[in-house]
Amino acid sequence: MAVVEVNKLTKRYGEVEAVRGIDFEVEAGETFGFLGPNGAGKSTTIKILCTLADPTSGSARVAGHDVVRERDTVRRNIGLVFQDTTLDSYLTGEQNLRFHADLYGVPKSAYPGRMRQVLEMVGLWDRRESEVATYSGGMKRRLEIARGLLHAPRVLFLDEPTVGLDPQTRSSIWEYINDLKQREDITIFLTTHYMDEAENCDRIAIIDHGTIVAIDTPEALKASVGKDRVQISTADDEAAIKSLRDHFDLDAATHEGLVTFSVASGEHFVPRLFAELPVAIRSVSVARPTLDDVFMSYTGKTIRDAEATIGDRNRLIATRFGRR
Amino acid sequence: MTLTTEPPTLTDAIRVAVPERSLRHDMRAVSIVWRRELIRFKSDRLRAITSLVQPVLFLFVLGTGLSRLASRGMPPGVDFRTFIYPGVLAMSVLFTSIFSAASIVWDREFGFLREMLVAPVRRWAIVVGKCLGGATVATFQGIIFLALAGVAHVPYNPVLLLTLVGELLLLSFTLTAFGVMMAARIKQIQAFMALTQMFVMPLFFLSGALYPLNGLPAWLTVLTRIDPLTYIVDPMRHAVFSHLPVSPVALNALSPGITWNGWLVPLGLSLAMVAVMGIAMLGIAIAEFRKTE
Numbered sequence: 001m002a003v004v005e006v007n008k009l010t011k012r013y014g015e016v017e018a019v020r021g022i023d024f025e026v027e028a029g030e031t032f033g034f035l036g037p038n039g040a041g042k043s044t045t046i047k048i049l050c051t052l053a054d055p056t057s058g059s060a061r062v063a064g065h066d067v068v069r070e071r072d073t074v075r076r077n078i079g080l081v082f083q084d085t086t087l088d089s090y091l092t093g094e095q096n097l098r099f100h101a102d103l104y105g106v107p108k109s110a111y112p113g114r115m116r117q118v119l120e121m122v123g124l125w126d127r128r129e130s131e132v133a134t135y136s137g138g139m140k141r142r143l144e145i146a147r148g149l150l151h152a153p154r155v156l157f158l159d160e161p162t163v164g165l166d167p168q169t170r171s172s173i174w175e176y177i178n179d180l181k182q183r184e185d186i187t188i189f190l191t192t193h194y195m196d197e198a199e200n201c202d203r204i205a206i207i208d209h210g211t212i213v214a215i216d217t218p219e220a221l222k223a224s225v226g227k228d229r230v231q232i233s234t235a236d237d238e239a240a241i242k243s244l245r246d247h248f249d250l251d252a253a254t255h256e257g258l259v260t261f262s263v264a265s266g267e268h269f270v271p272r273l274f275a276e277l278p279v280a281i282r283s284v285s286v287a288r289p290t291l292d293d294v295f296m297s298y299t300g301k302t303i304r305d306a307e308a309t310i311g312d313r314n315r316l317i318a319t320r321f322g323r324r
Numbered sequence: 325m326t327l328t329t330e331p332p333t334l335t336d337a338i339r340v341a342v343p344e345r346s347l348r349h350d351m352r353a354v355s356i357v358w359r360r361e362l363i364r365f366k367s368d369r370l371r372a373i374t375s376l377v378q379p380v381l382f383l384f385v386l387g388t389g390l391s392r393l394a395s396r397g398m399p400p401g402v403d404f405r406t407f408i409y410p411g412v413l414a415m416s417v418l419f420t421s422i423f424s425a426a427s428i429v430w431d432r433e434f435g436f437l438r439e440m441l442v443a444p445v446r447r448w449a450i451v452v453g454k455c456l457g458g459a460t461v462a463t464f465q466g467i468i469f470l471a472l473a474g475v476a477h478v479p480y481n482p483v484l485l486l487t488l489v490g491e492l493l494l495l496s497f498t499l500t501a502f503g504v505m506m507a508a509r510i511k512q513i514q515a516f517m518a519l520t521q522m523f524v525m526p527l528f529f530l531s532g533a534l535y536p537l538n539g540l541p542a543w544l545t546v547l548t549r550i551d552p553l554t555y556i557v558d559p560m561r562h563a564v565f566s567h568l569p570v571s572p573v574a575l576n577a578l579s580p581g582i583t584w585n586g587w588l589v590p591l592g593l594s595l596a597m598v599a600v601m602g603i604a605m606l607g608i609a610i611a612e613f614r615k616t617e
Contacts, residue, residue, distance in 0.1 A: 052442060091360070104443060105349040
């Protein structure tokens with residue numbers, strides 16, 4: 001059953017089309033990732049799904065309810081963790097949760113147990129009486145995840161859940177998220193521009209310039225690129241590159257001091273390489289395509305290139321409409 | 325004694341069914357938004373003290389300093405500080421009320437406003453909670469200043485004190501509603517502070533807090549009648565002087581009431597106008613916060 005259904009969704013800010021007609025579905029229990037550079041339309045889409053912005057055209061349903069017509073019902077069924085913190089740092093962790101419980105109408109009888117459960121899940125039970133101002137960045141994010149789960153939503157939206165955190169904290173946040181999947185019957189919808197994070201998702205939609213260019217499991221997406229990256233270290237790189245071109249019809253180049261080329265099913269190619277390449281090979285490595293390669297093959301650029309050009313578009317939106 | 329409470333096993337998630345939206349749920353939201361203001365006020369004692377500085381300066385320094393000059397115009401036996409006390413009391417809640425509303429701008433800047441705006445509650449509940457919270461905090465502030473009444477020779481009469489607290493509550497509510505209405509539009513804290521400062525001092529000076537409302541030049545008469553604060557300072561002064569043993573002549577000189585072209589505005593109408601204004605601004609604020617992107 002689809003928990004999120006999106007139909008021909010568009011969102012226009014004046015002349016800028018942030019989302020240009022996207023369609024997709026997210027199944028119950030999935031961890032679904034929106035992967036794309038900043039400004040690709042990820043946050044706009046998530047805002048619409050969370051009822052924070054109205055679509056220009058098209059429709060979206062979350063937990064079976066229309067995000068425009070049944071706003072309150074949608075809101076009751078979703079939990080949100082935003083890019084920027086939305087905690088009151090003058091209140092304690094527990095007071096923040098209490099505030100949330102009252103706003104969401106969590107039954108008073110269920111609150112104490114549930115509060116303890118979510119706080120223990122993110123390892124903050126012992127710190128519940130400290131002011132949030134004394135928390136570290138990672139603790140704040142964990143508290144926000146706990147708060148997003150407090151009212152037992154059917155879908156948890158995580159907008160760039162680990163942006164601005166150090167690598168160690170990032171991986172610990174992911175441990176909590178994966179753990180959560182074991183414990184709760186929940187669908188997770190997240191946006192990210194980190195390739196390694198997208199690997200944690202069951203399915204990924206790659207979004208660029210407001211359209212979805214590919215949508216599938218990370219494995220299938222990588223398989224669709226078709227080629228593995230092979231890097232060899234040889235006695236004579238020039239000769240090796242020439243021989244690869246003449247003999248194998250492969251376009252090789254030196255990257256990071258290694259002869260690098262792409263080839264379908266690299267591990268089967270390596271024995272041939274040893275047998276037929278007239279140059280001595282010192283070492284060889286075969287790498288499966290990464291999501292970087294996937295992004296590259298669908299959009300023709302790396303995600304970092306894309307961010308550089310999209311930055312300009314973003315500034316256009318920002319100057320016209322103010323940052324919200 | 326050992327106290328062992330078994331923590332809930334994490335494997336079976338506690339079932340939480342969030343109920344349908346109802347008025348009771350909205351009231352619960354009003355209450356928690358209101359309580360948050362109180363919690364924050366309690367943890368911010370510095371603010372409680374610093375916002376007393378200005379009214380204390382006005383009453384004791386300005387009031388004492390000017391009383392030597394002003395005493396010539398005062399009926400015998402009446403202290404100038406007693407005369408300005410109700411106005412300065414109103415001032416003591418002026419800043420606190422508007423700065424409580426400023427917390428909305430802070431909340432927006434620090435993201436907490438978003439947590440409130442995505443909740444499945446009506447926006448009015450959040451705006452009303454905020455206004456009531458600001459009004460309560462400001463009234464507390466006023467009550468602290470009220471404790472100094474004796475120094476200005478204002479009697480600690482229970483009826484008088486209750487009347488004044490009620491009037492302070494009304495004033496604080498209207499001022500907070502004004503601030504919240506502004507905060508709905510103004511997104512930067514600096515702009516908010518600058519704009520409210522620009523309003524606050526003229527409101528205070530034109531309210532008749534420091535001088536009687538009769539016998540003024542025509543232009544000032546008009547301006548004082550336009551100032552909404554006038555319509556709360558006058559009833560407060562009336563309350564104070566009706567609890568003092570002063571002659572009718574003195575009363576007429578010091579607390580003549582508000583006149584519109586010679587017609588004396590009844591106290592009830594005065595207070596009702598302030599209340600209506602507060603409710604109208606609250607309505608505008610709610611409409612502003614209802615808008616979605």
